Amino acid sequence: MDYANLEDEALIRLIANDRSEALSVLYDRYSRLVFSLAFNSVGDMDAAEEITQDVFLRVWKNAHSYRAEKAQVNTWISSITRYRAIDFLRKRSSRLHFKSLSWDDLSPNSVSIEAANPEERTERSLAAQRVRLAVGGLPDEQKQALALAYFFGLTHSEIAEYLEEPLGTIKTRIRLGMQKLRKAFNEDRRSEK
Amino acid sequence: MSADQHIDNLIAAYALDCLDEDEMIWVSRHLADCARCRAELSAYQQVVDQLPLAVQQRQPPSDLKGKLMEQVNRKDTDTGQESQDFWHRFRGFLRQTAPVWSLASLVVIVLLVASNLILWQQMRGISGQSRADTMRVVALDHTQVAPGATGLIVMSLDGEHGTLVVDHLPRLSEENQYQLWLINNGERDSGGVFSVSKEGYGSVWVNSAQPLADYSAFGVTIEPAGGSPGPTGEKVLGGNL
Numbered sequence: 001m002d003y004a005n006l007e008d009e010a011l012i013r014l015i016a017n018d019r020s021e022a023l024s025v026l027y028d029r030y031s032r033l034v035f036s037l038a039f040n041s042v043g044d045m046d047a048a049e050e051i052t053q054d055v056f057l058r059v060w061k062n063a064h065s066y067r068a069e070k071a072q073v074n075t076w077i078s079s080i081t082r083y084r085a086i087d088f089l090r091k092r093s094s095r096l097h098f099k100s101l102s103w104d105d106l107s108p109n110s111v112s113i114e115a116a117n118p119e120e121r122t123e124r125s126l127a128a129q130r131v132r133l134a135v136g137g138l139p140d141e142q143k144q145a146l147a148l149a150y151f152f153g154l155t156h157s158e159i160a161e162y163l164e165e166p167l168g169t170i171k172t173r174i175r176l177g178m179q180k181l182r183k184a185f186n187e188d189r190r191s192e193k
Numbered sequence: 194m195s196a197d198q199h200i201d202n203l204i205a206a207y208a209l210d211c212l213d214e215d216e217m218i219w220v221s222r223h224l225a226d227c228a229r230c231r232a233e234l235s236a237y238q239q240v241v242d243q244l245p246l247a248v249q250q251r252q253p254p255s256d257l258k259g260k261l262m263e264q265v266n267r268k269d270t271d272t273g274q275e276s277q278d279f280w281h282r283f284r285g286f287l288r289q290t291a292p293v294w295s296l297a298s299l300v301v302i303v304l305l306v307a308s309n310l311i312l313w314q315q316m317r318g319i320s321g322q323s324r325a326d327t328m329r330v331v332a333l334d335h336t337q338v339a340p341g342a343t344g345l346i347v348m349s350l351d352g353e354h355g356t357l358v359v360d361h362l363p364r365l366s367e368e369n370q371y372q373l374w375l376i377n378n379g380e381r382d383s384g385g386v387f388s389v390s391k392e393g394y395g396s397v398w399v400n401s402a403q404p405l406a407d408y409s410a411f412g413v414t415i416e417p418a419g420g421s422p423g424p425t426g427e428k429v430l431g432g433n434l
Contacts, residue, residue, distance in 0.1 A: 135244070
Protein backbone atom coordinates (compact mmCIF):
# COMPACT_ATOMS: atom_id res chain seq x y z
CA MET A 1 0.00 0.00 0.00
CA ASP A 2 1.30 3.46 -0.92
CA TYR A 3 0.56 5.35 2.27
CA ALA A 4 1.96 8.63 0.97
CA ASN A 5 -0.96 9.12 -1.42
CA LEU A 6 -3.67 8.42 1.15
CA GLU A 7 -5.93 11.18 2.43
CA ASP A 8 -5.53 12.25 6.04
CA GLU A 9 -8.67 10.51 7.25
CA ALA A 10 -7.58 7.20 5.71
CA LEU A 11 -4.25 7.53 7.52
CA ILE A 12 -6.04 8.13 10.82
CA ARG A 13 -8.16 5.00 10.31
CA LEU A 14 -4.99 2.99 9.67
CA ILE A 15 -3.31 4.50 12.72
CA ALA A 16 -6.33 3.45 14.78
CA ASN A 17 -5.58 -0.07 13.53
CA ASP A 18 -2.00 0.18 14.79
CA ARG A 19 -0.35 0.78 11.41
CA SER A 20 2.75 2.74 12.33
CA GLU A 21 3.57 3.31 8.62
CA ALA A 22 0.49 5.57 8.49
CA LEU A 23 1.74 7.55 11.48
CA SER A 24 5.08 7.95 9.73
CA VAL A 25 3.37 9.52 6.70
CA LEU A 26 1.17 11.73 8.88
CA TYR A 27 4.30 12.89 10.68
CA ASP A 28 5.92 13.83 7.36
CA ARG A 29 2.80 15.78 6.49
CA TYR A 30 2.26 17.69 9.73
CA SER A 31 5.45 17.68 11.79
CA ARG A 32 6.45 21.14 10.50
CA LEU A 33 3.06 22.56 11.42
CA VAL A 34 3.09 20.95 14.88
CA PHE A 35 6.69 21.88 15.62
CA SER A 36 6.20 25.47 14.40
CA LEU A 37 3.03 25.96 16.38
CA ALA A 38 4.63 24.53 19.52
CA PHE A 39 7.75 26.65 19.04
CA ASN A 40 5.67 29.78 18.59
CA SER A 41 4.03 29.17 21.96
CA VAL A 42 6.92 27.96 24.09
CA GLY A 43 9.81 29.72 22.30
CA ASP A 44 12.19 26.88 23.05
CA MET A 45 13.49 24.25 20.59
CA ASP A 46 13.81 21.44 23.14
CA ALA A 47 10.34 22.02 24.52
CA ALA A 48 8.87 22.27 21.02
CA GLU A 49 10.53 18.94 20.19
CA GLU A 50 9.09 17.33 23.30
CA ILE A 51 5.62 18.68 22.50
CA THR A 52 5.83 17.53 18.88
CA GLN A 53 6.71 14.01 19.96
CA ASP A 54 3.95 14.02 22.54
CA VAL A 55 1.36 15.26 20.03
CA PHE A 56 2.08 12.44 17.59
CA LEU A 57 2.07 9.88 20.40
CA ARG A 58 -1.38 11.19 21.36
CA VAL A 59 -2.49 10.84 17.76
CA TRP A 60 -1.15 7.28 17.82
CA LYS A 61 -3.01 6.45 21.04
CA ASN A 62 -6.21 8.40 20.37
CA ALA A 63 -6.75 7.96 16.62
CA HIS A 64 -9.85 5.89 17.39
CA SER A 65 -11.44 8.91 19.04
CA TYR A 66 -11.02 11.16 15.98
CA ARG A 67 -14.38 12.24 14.53
CA ALA A 68 -14.24 13.50 10.97
CA GLU A 69 -17.60 15.27 11.33
CA LYS A 70 -16.17 17.45 14.12
CA ALA A 71 -12.93 18.62 12.54
CA GLN A 72 -10.49 18.04 9.72
CA VAL A 73 -7.38 16.09 10.63
CA ASN A 74 -5.10 19.14 10.39
CA THR A 75 -7.49 21.08 12.65
CA TRP A 76 -7.59 18.21 15.13
CA ILE A 77 -3.81 17.96 15.24
CA SER A 78 -3.39 21.74 15.50
CA SER A 79 -5.85 21.83 18.38
CA ILE A 80 -3.99 19.07 20.26
CA THR A 81 -0.74 20.97 19.69
CA ARG A 82 -2.11 24.30 20.80
CA TYR A 83 -3.49 22.99 24.08
CA ARG A 84 -0.46 20.79 24.74
CA ALA A 85 1.77 23.85 24.36
CA ILE A 86 -0.48 25.92 26.62
CA ASP A 87 -0.38 23.10 29.19
CA PHE A 88 3.38 23.15 29.00
CA LEU A 89 3.45 26.90 29.64
CA ARG A 90 1.05 26.59 32.56
CA LYS A 91 3.14 23.86 34.17
CA ARG A 92 6.32 25.83 33.63
CA SER A 93 4.55 28.95 34.91
CA SER A 94 6.47 30.92 32.31
CA ARG A 95 3.61 32.58 30.57
CA LEU A 96 4.70 35.98 31.77
CA HIS A 97 7.90 35.76 29.76
CA PHE A 98 6.34 35.61 26.34
CA LYS A 99 8.69 36.03 23.49
CA SER A 100 7.37 38.16 20.66
CA LEU A 101 7.50 35.30 18.18
CA SER A 102 3.82 34.97 17.60
CA TRP A 103 3.32 36.40 14.15
CA ASP A 104 6.89 37.36 13.47
CA ASP A 105 7.11 36.41 9.81
CA LEU A 106 3.89 36.81 7.95
CA SER A 107 5.45 36.93 4.51
CA PRO A 108 3.15 35.00 2.17
CA ASN A 109 6.21 33.65 0.35
CA SER A 110 7.52 31.64 3.26
CA VAL A 111 4.85 28.95 3.06
CA SER A 112 5.66 25.30 2.44
CA ILE A 113 2.95 22.73 3.00
CA GLU A 114 2.98 18.92 2.68
CA ALA A 115 -0.15 17.14 1.50
CA ALA A 116 -1.37 13.92 -0.08
CA ASN A 117 -1.25 15.27 -3.63
CA PRO A 118 -0.08 18.33 -5.60
CA GLU A 119 -3.59 19.81 -5.83
CA GLU A 120 -4.12 19.64 -2.10
CA ARG A 121 -0.63 20.99 -1.49
CA THR A 122 -1.32 23.97 -3.76
CA GLU A 123 -4.70 24.58 -2.15
CA ARG A 124 -3.27 24.52 1.36
CA SER A 125 -0.33 26.73 0.42
CA LEU A 126 -2.69 29.30 -1.07
CA ALA A 127 -4.89 29.12 2.03
CA ALA A 128 -1.83 29.70 4.21
CA GLN A 129 -0.82 32.72 2.14
CA ARG A 130 -4.30 34.19 2.48
CA VAL A 131 -4.32 33.67 6.24
CA ARG A 132 -0.93 35.36 6.55
CA LEU A 133 -2.07 38.32 4.51
CA ALA A 134 -5.23 38.66 6.59
CA VAL A 135 -3.44 38.42 9.95
CA GLY A 136 -0.66 40.68 8.70
CA GLY A 137 -3.27 43.31 7.81
CA LEU A 138 -4.58 43.60 11.36
CA PRO A 139 -3.54 46.54 13.56
CA ASP A 140 -0.62 45.58 15.83
CA GLU A 141 -2.63 45.78 19.05
CA GLN A 142 -5.26 43.38 17.69
CA LYS A 143 -2.57 40.98 16.48
CA GLN A 144 -0.96 41.11 19.89
CA ALA A 145 -4.20 40.40 21.76
CA LEU A 146 -5.07 37.52 19.42
CA ALA A 147 -1.59 36.05 19.80
CA LEU A 148 -1.74 36.17 23.60
CA ALA A 149 -5.07 34.36 23.50
CA TYR A 150 -4.24 31.84 20.80
CA PHE A 151 -0.61 30.91 21.48
CA PHE A 152 -0.42 31.44 25.21
CA GLY A 153 -3.96 30.56 26.29
CA LEU A 154 -4.57 33.81 28.17
CA THR A 155 -8.10 34.90 28.97
CA HIS A 156 -9.48 38.40 28.48
CA SER A 157 -8.62 39.45 32.01
CA GLU A 158 -5.17 37.86 31.93
CA ILE A 159 -4.39 39.73 28.71
CA ALA A 160 -5.70 42.97 30.21
CA GLU A 161 -3.51 42.45 33.28
CA TYR A 162 -0.44 41.56 31.23
CA LEU A 163 -0.80 44.53 28.88
CA GLU A 164 -2.01 46.83 31.65
CA GLU A 165 -4.99 47.85 29.57
CA PRO A 166 -8.68 48.07 30.57
CA LEU A 167 -10.60 44.80 30.23
CA GLY A 168 -13.12 46.38 27.85
CA THR A 169 -10.30 47.49 25.54
CA ILE A 170 -8.97 43.96 25.30
CA LYS A 171 -12.42 42.50 24.65
CA THR A 172 -12.89 45.00 21.84
CA ARG A 173 -9.50 44.25 20.29
CA ILE A 174 -10.17 40.52 20.27
CA ARG A 175 -13.67 40.95 18.87
CA LEU A 176 -12.63 43.39 16.14
CA GLY A 177 -9.62 41.27 15.18
CA MET A 178 -11.73 38.15 14.85
CA GLN A 179 -14.43 40.00 12.92
CA LYS A 180 -11.86 41.31 10.44
CA LEU A 181 -10.33 37.88 9.94
CA ARG A 182 -13.74 36.33 9.44
CA LYS A 183 -14.61 38.97 6.86
CA ALA A 184 -11.28 38.53 5.07
CA PHE A 185 -11.65 34.73 4.93
CA ASN A 186 -15.24 35.04 3.68
CA GLU A 187 -14.16 37.43 0.92
CA ASP A 188 -11.44 35.00 -0.10
CA ARG A 189 -13.98 32.21 -0.34
CA ARG A 190 -16.33 34.36 -2.40
CA SER A 191 -13.55 35.36 -4.80
CA GLU A 192 -12.64 31.69 -5.29
CA LYS A 193 -16.14 30.92 -6.57
CA MET B 194 -29.99 34.34 29.57
CA SER B 195 -32.67 33.23 27.12
CA ALA B 196 -32.18 32.18 23.53
CA ASP B 197 -33.77 35.49 22.52
CA GLN B 198 -30.85 37.47 23.93
CA HIS B 199 -27.91 36.67 21.71
CA ILE B 200 -24.28 36.88 22.69
CA ASP B 201 -22.61 38.18 19.54
CA ASN B 202 -20.02 40.17 21.47
CA LEU B 203 -18.72 37.05 23.24
CA ILE B 204 -18.82 34.37 20.57
CA ALA B 205 -15.53 35.23 18.85
CA ALA B 206 -13.73 35.07 22.18
CA TYR B 207 -15.48 31.80 23.02
CA ALA B 208 -14.22 30.31 19.75
CA LEU B 209 -10.74 31.53 20.62
CA ASP B 210 -11.16 30.03 24.10
CA CYS B 211 -10.14 33.22 25.87
CA LEU B 212 -13.28 33.96 27.90
CA ASP B 213 -12.98 34.08 31.64
CA GLU B 214 -14.69 31.20 33.38
CA ASP B 215 -17.93 32.84 34.38
CA GLU B 216 -18.55 34.08 30.84
CA MET B 217 -17.48 30.74 29.38
CA ILE B 218 -20.09 28.88 31.44
CA TRP B 219 -22.69 31.49 30.58
CA VAL B 220 -21.99 31.21 26.84
CA SER B 221 -21.87 27.39 26.96
CA ARG B 222 -25.33 27.31 28.45
CA HIS B 223 -26.69 29.81 25.96
CA LEU B 224 -25.25 27.87 23.00
CA ALA B 225 -26.98 24.71 24.10
CA ASP B 226 -30.32 26.40 23.37
CA CYS B 227 -29.54 28.85 20.57
CA ALA B 228 -29.08 27.64 17.01
CA ARG B 229 -28.33 31.14 15.71
CA CYS B 230 -25.41 31.62 18.08
CA ARG B 231 -24.14 28.10 17.33
CA ALA B 232 -24.01 29.07 13.65
CA GLU B 233 -22.07 32.22 14.55
CA LEU B 234 -19.72 30.14 16.65
CA SER B 235 -19.15 27.75 13.78
CA ALA B 236 -18.12 30.68 11.55
CA TYR B 237 -15.63 31.96 14.15
CA GLN B 238 -14.38 28.45 14.80
CA GLN B 239 -13.34 28.30 11.16
CA VAL B 240 -11.29 31.46 11.70
CA VAL B 241 -9.53 29.90 14.68
CA ASP B 242 -8.90 26.71 12.69
CA GLN B 243 -7.03 28.74 10.08
CA LEU B 244 -4.73 30.58 12.50
CA PRO B 245 -2.02 27.87 12.65
CA LEU B 246 -1.40 28.53 8.96
CA ALA B 247 -0.14 32.02 9.80
CA VAL B 248 2.73 30.65 11.87
CA GLN B 249 6.22 30.79 10.43
CA GLN B 250 7.14 27.25 9.42
CA ARG B 251 10.14 25.64 11.08
CA GLN B 252 11.70 22.28 10.39
CA PRO B 253 11.76 19.94 13.40
CA PRO B 254 15.10 18.28 14.26
CA SER B 255 15.91 15.55 11.75
CA ASP B 256 16.25 12.83 14.41
CA LEU B 257 12.84 13.51 15.97
CA LYS B 258 10.92 11.21 13.65
CA GLY B 259 13.29 8.34 14.46
CA LYS B 260 12.76 8.88 18.19
CA LEU B 261 8.98 8.97 17.74
CA MET B 262 8.81 5.83 15.63
CA GLU B 263 11.14 4.02 18.00
CA GLN B 264 8.84 4.85 20.89
CA VAL B 265 5.76 3.81 18.92
CA ASN B 266 7.28 0.51 17.85
CA ARG B 267 8.61 -0.16 21.35
CA LYS B 268 5.13 0.28 22.78
CA ASP B 269 3.83 -2.06 20.13
CA THR B 270 6.35 -4.73 21.08
CA ASP B 271 5.62 -4.26 24.78
CA THR B 272 2.03 -5.32 24.26
CA GLY B 273 3.44 -8.76 23.42
CA GLN B 274 2.82 -11.27 20.74
CA GLU B 275 0.53 -13.30 22.98
CA SER B 276 -2.01 -10.57 23.40
CA GLN B 277 -1.81 -9.84 19.67
CA ASP B 278 -2.70 -13.47 18.92
CA PHE B 279 -5.54 -13.29 21.40
CA TRP B 280 -6.98 -10.20 19.74
CA HIS B 281 -6.68 -11.74 16.29
CA ARG B 282 -8.64 -14.79 17.52
CA PHE B 283 -11.13 -12.54 19.30
CA ARG B 284 -11.66 -10.43 16.18
CA GLY B 285 -12.20 -13.62 14.13
CA PHE B 286 -14.82 -14.76 16.63
CA LEU B 287 -16.58 -11.38 16.42
CA ARG B 288 -16.60 -11.54 12.63
CA GLN B 289 -18.12 -15.05 12.64
CA THR B 290 -20.85 -14.00 15.05
CA ALA B 291 -21.42 -10.59 13.47
CA PRO B 292 -25.16 -11.06 12.67
CA VAL B 293 -25.96 -11.95 16.29
CA TRP B 294 -23.88 -9.03 17.60
CA SER B 295 -25.51 -6.63 15.16
CA LEU B 296 -28.98 -7.51 16.40
CA ALA B 297 -27.92 -7.37 20.03
CA SER B 298 -26.16 -4.04 19.47
CA LEU B 299 -29.25 -2.59 17.85
CA VAL B 300 -31.39 -3.57 20.83
CA VAL B 301 -28.86 -2.09 23.24
CA ILE B 302 -28.67 1.15 21.23
CA VAL B 303 -32.45 1.52 21.21
CA LEU B 304 -32.57 0.94 24.98
CA LEU B 305 -29.76 3.41 25.57
CA VAL B 306 -31.37 6.09 23.43
CA ALA B 307 -34.69 5.63 25.20
CA SER B 308 -33.14 5.76 28.66
CA ASN B 309 -31.06 8.79 27.69
CA LEU B 310 -34.14 10.61 26.46
CA ILE B 311 -35.90 9.96 29.75
CA LEU B 312 -32.86 11.10 31.70
CA TRP B 313 -32.47 14.18 29.55
CA GLN B 314 -36.07 15.14 30.14
CA GLN B 315 -35.53 14.72 33.88
CA MET B 316 -32.37 16.76 33.90
CA ARG B 317 -33.56 19.58 31.67
CA GLY B 318 -34.57 22.67 33.55
CA ILE B 319 -32.22 22.01 36.41
CA SER B 320 -29.33 22.52 34.01
CA GLY B 321 -27.85 19.15 34.78
CA GLN B 322 -25.88 18.01 31.79
CA SER B 323 -26.04 20.08 28.67
CA ARG B 324 -24.06 20.00 25.54
CA ALA B 325 -23.23 22.52 22.87
CA ASP B 326 -21.61 21.52 19.61
CA THR B 327 -18.25 22.71 20.78
CA MET B 328 -18.14 22.17 24.51
CA ARG B 329 -19.25 19.36 26.72
CA VAL B 330 -20.58 20.26 30.14
CA VAL B 331 -20.69 17.50 32.76
CA ALA B 332 -22.79 18.16 35.85
CA LEU B 333 -21.60 16.91 39.22
CA ASP B 334 -24.23 15.99 41.84
CA HIS B 335 -23.77 16.85 45.50
CA THR B 336 -23.65 14.24 48.24
CA GLN B 337 -25.19 14.50 51.72
CA VAL B 338 -21.93 16.01 52.94
CA ALA B 339 -22.53 19.17 50.86
CA PRO B 340 -26.25 19.65 50.28
CA GLY B 341 -26.95 22.43 47.81
CA ALA B 342 -23.49 22.31 46.25
CA THR B 343 -23.21 22.25 42.47
CA GLY B 344 -20.36 21.50 40.13
CA LEU B 345 -19.71 21.58 36.40
CA ILE B 346 -16.82 20.37 34.30
CA VAL B 347 -16.60 22.20 30.98
CA MET B 348 -14.59 20.20 28.45
CA SER B 349 -12.99 21.33 25.21
CA LEU B 350 -14.16 20.06 21.83
CA ASP B 351 -11.48 17.38 21.63
CA GLY B 352 -12.03 16.23 25.21
CA GLU B 353 -8.41 17.06 26.02
CA HIS B 354 -8.94 19.84 28.54
CA GLY B 355 -11.45 21.22 30.94
CA THR B 356 -12.26 23.45 33.83
CA LEU B 357 -14.11 22.55 37.01
CA VAL B 358 -16.43 25.19 38.45
CA VAL B 359 -18.16 24.68 41.80
CA ASP B 360 -20.62 26.69 43.80
CA HIS B 361 -22.15 26.51 47.29
CA LEU B 362 -19.46 24.21 48.64
CA PRO B 363 -18.74 24.69 52.35
CA ARG B 364 -15.60 26.70 53.02
CA LEU B 365 -12.94 24.50 54.62
CA SER B 366 -10.45 25.17 57.37
CA GLU B 367 -6.87 26.01 56.37
CA GLU B 368 -5.83 22.40 56.95
CA ASN B 369 -8.08 21.10 54.18
CA GLN B 370 -8.74 21.61 50.49
CA TYR B 371 -10.99 20.06 47.89
CA GLN B 372 -9.48 17.66 45.36
CA LEU B 373 -10.90 16.60 42.01
CA TRP B 374 -10.53 12.93 41.03
CA LEU B 375 -10.63 11.61 37.48
CA ILE B 376 -11.84 8.04 37.49
CA ASN B 377 -11.32 5.31 34.92
CA ASN B 378 -11.54 1.55 35.48
CA GLY B 379 -11.44 2.06 39.23
CA GLU B 380 -8.20 4.06 39.00
CA ARG B 381 -8.27 7.61 40.35
CA ASP B 382 -5.99 10.37 39.03
CA SER B 383 -5.84 13.76 40.70
CA GLY B 384 -7.33 16.50 38.52
CA GLY B 385 -6.36 19.39 40.78
CA VAL B 386 -6.64 20.81 44.27
CA PHE B 387 -8.66 23.92 45.06
CA SER B 388 -10.33 26.02 47.72
CA VAL B 389 -13.55 27.99 47.54
CA SER B 390 -14.47 31.57 48.33
CA LYS B 391 -16.60 32.48 51.33
CA GLU B 392 -19.62 32.18 49.00
CA GLY B 393 -18.59 28.61 48.20
CA TYR B 394 -17.44 29.39 44.66
CA GLY B 395 -14.27 27.95 43.19
CA SER B 396 -12.73 26.83 39.95
CA VAL B 397 -9.71 24.91 38.77
CA TRP B 398 -8.09 24.13 35.43
CA VAL B 399 -8.26 20.34 35.21
CA ASN B 400 -4.78 18.92 34.92
CA SER B 401 -4.82 15.37 33.56
CA ALA B 402 -2.29 12.92 32.16
CA GLN B 403 -4.71 11.72 29.51
CA PRO B 404 -7.62 13.39 27.69
CA LEU B 405 -10.56 14.12 29.99
CA ALA B 406 -12.89 12.35 27.59
CA ASP B 407 -11.05 9.10 28.38
CA TYR B 408 -12.30 9.17 31.97
CA SER B 409 -15.65 7.72 32.88
CA ALA B 410 -16.44 9.58 36.10
CA PHE B 411 -15.38 12.49 38.29
CA GLY B 412 -15.49 13.08 42.01
CA VAL B 413 -14.53 15.78 44.51
CA THR B 414 -13.38 14.94 48.04
CA ILE B 415 -12.12 16.82 51.08
CA GLU B 416 -8.39 16.23 51.50
CA PRO B 417 -5.51 17.59 53.57
CA ALA B 418 -4.25 20.94 52.16
CA GLY B 419 -2.11 20.32 49.10
CA GLY B 420 -3.99 17.17 48.16
CA SER B 421 -3.49 13.43 48.57
CA PRO B 422 -2.13 10.71 46.26
CA GLY B 423 -5.55 9.05 46.43
CA PRO B 424 -8.93 10.01 47.90
CA THR B 425 -9.01 9.77 51.69
CA GLY B 426 -11.75 12.17 52.74
CA GLU B 427 -15.47 12.53 52.33
CA LYS B 428 -16.92 12.89 48.86
CA VAL B 429 -18.86 16.10 48.20
CA LEU B 430 -19.56 15.97 44.44
CA GLY B 431 -19.64 13.28 41.79
CA GLY B 432 -20.77 12.67 38.24
CA ASN B 433 -20.37 10.41 35.26
CA LEU B 434 -19.27 11.27 31.74
